[in-house]
């Protein structure tokens with residue numbers, strides 16, 4: 001269990017983390033979400049004792065990281081997959097970490113097998129793909145068989161196969177009863193991985209809830225609409241906005257419409273004499289997430305569509 005109590009971090013004028021109080025529980029994957037710059041990495045660094053809170057506390061199993069007698073056996077973390085020596089063989093990278101923490105050689109073989117890198121144990125990570133580096137980072141995090149695992153944006157830049165592997169691996173760790181905290185700025189990714197969500201914006205807690213409850217309470221109606229681009233799209237946009245909908249142009253010639261049902265949009269198009277080519281209800285999760293974090297995005301594009 002990770003406990004944050006009024007956790008606060010200031011860097012000069014910037015308040016990166018602002019009075020964060022949450023518990024991260026064992027046995028589930030907790031998604032730690034927030035727009036870029038919302039304070040996720042700063043929070044994780046404080047949990048790991050890499051940064052000192054300005055005020056408040058972060059504890060793991062009731063103790064601050066610095067007070068843990070055998071940290072690698074208590075918390076494992078993947079912060080930066082590039083933080084490996086490119087010329088030190090994969091197994092030697094782990095051996096170096098293991099030896100400085102009193103962990104035997106046998107465990108190195110075990111963790112390499114766990115992450116599917118046993119066959120490349122003698123290779124140098126300099127030639128590894130990003131996915132392989134992520135796996136090596138996870139192997140390092142698991143060396144001490146810790147009950148708490150932290151992963152900072154682990155799927156960034158991975159291909160679909162790598163993403164699926166990490167997703168299933170995290171779920172497996174949680175199923176073993178571990179506390180798994182994984183940060184991301186993508187709601188869609190967390191919807192597939194997390195059981196519980198902690199959402200922050202500008203360092204403050206916005207949501208701390210189960211994924212199912214989030215979906216039930218925040219579901220936003222969004223419909224993808226395709227009509228002839230140009231005049232039809234412009235006229236329909238005006239008409240729907242006049243009816244109170246939010247209309248956002250998408251890539252290509254589509255519109256995302258929020259606030260009206262498919263039937264209402266269809267009727268509006270009919271009264272304008274516009275042919276509708278597509279009308280598809282959208283998964284509303286990303287919309288719900290954008291909605292709750294809108295006020296806390298660090299940089300928003302000026303003059304964007306409403």
Ligand SMILES: Nc1ncnc2c1ncn2[C@@H]1O[C@H](COP(=O)(O)OP(=O)(O)OP(=O)(O)O)[C@@H](O)[C@H]1O
Nearest residue numbers: 011014016034035036037038039040041042043185
């Ligand atoms: N060492 C530092 N010195 C000064 N400001 C910092 C430092 N580290 C983070 N910040 C600032 O604190 C805020 C939170 O940053 P942080 O990296 O924790 O956010 P994040 O949610 O992890 O973002 P991202 O998704 O972009 O990685 C940002 O405004 C950032 O610029």
